[in-house]
Amino acid sequence: MCCDGTLFHSVLLQSGDPSRKLASLGLKIKIKKGRSYFLQPCPAHEGNRCRIYEDRPVRCRIFNCQQLLRLFAGEATEAQALSKIQEARRQVDHVNHLIDHLSETNQKRGLTQRCAQALQTDVKTPRHAELETAMKKLALFLENEFRVKPETNLV
Ligand code: SF4
Structure with missing residues (x-):
């Protein structure tokens, strides 16, 4: 639910996130007011798994739901x-x-x-x-x- 657009509609990239690499892995990186983000449902979310798990963005790494x-x-x-x-x-x-x-x-x-x-x-x-x-x-x-x-x- 944290990847398919149920909980969130977008994910903001953080300073440690390699946006070019993430884009090359299929994330559609957008920029608004100088902030990079991608929309959910995440294109890397496939069959209830993260297709780019090893390279997932910072926010994805640290998020734990309640x-x-x-x-x-x-x-x-x-x-x-x-x-x-x-x-x-x-x-x-x-x-x-x-x-x-x-x-x-x-x-x-x-x-x-x-x-x-x-x-x-x-x-x-x-x-x-x-x-x-x-x-x-x-x-x-x-x-x-x-x-x-x-x-x-x-x-
Ligand atoms: S990159 Fe992986 S962990 Fe992050 S939202 Fe997409 S599918 Fe979920």
Whole structure:
């Protein structure tokens, strides 16, 4: 979920990241206001694995979601963490189903962006309201159970 556009829509490169090499490995590096980043879903994410694992960017190397941190700290068991992951995936599947039902969206964008795209309409139907509610619920769940505050030494 931290690579497929569920948790994040972009990854900022850090000073130690070799952007040319990462680009040669298939990451589509963009630059905005002098900052280098790439969008998610990540092109190196294949079959739930990182195709460029040995060369992955700094942020990818240091990121541990809340579930992993709780596991490391002994505050949660593997079964509890897996249960949270399964719940998140169930909600993501539901949101994706609702999005696909409403409109075609750009699959190269993160889930939040695709959801916003699907909700951009003059006519609101009960399906739109259902998607809005499901996305809000998912966003809260991801915030409480998976995202972590960015490290202060990172850009
Ligand atoms: S480079 Fe690898 S670890 Fe980083 S977002 Fe892409 S697939 Fe995930």
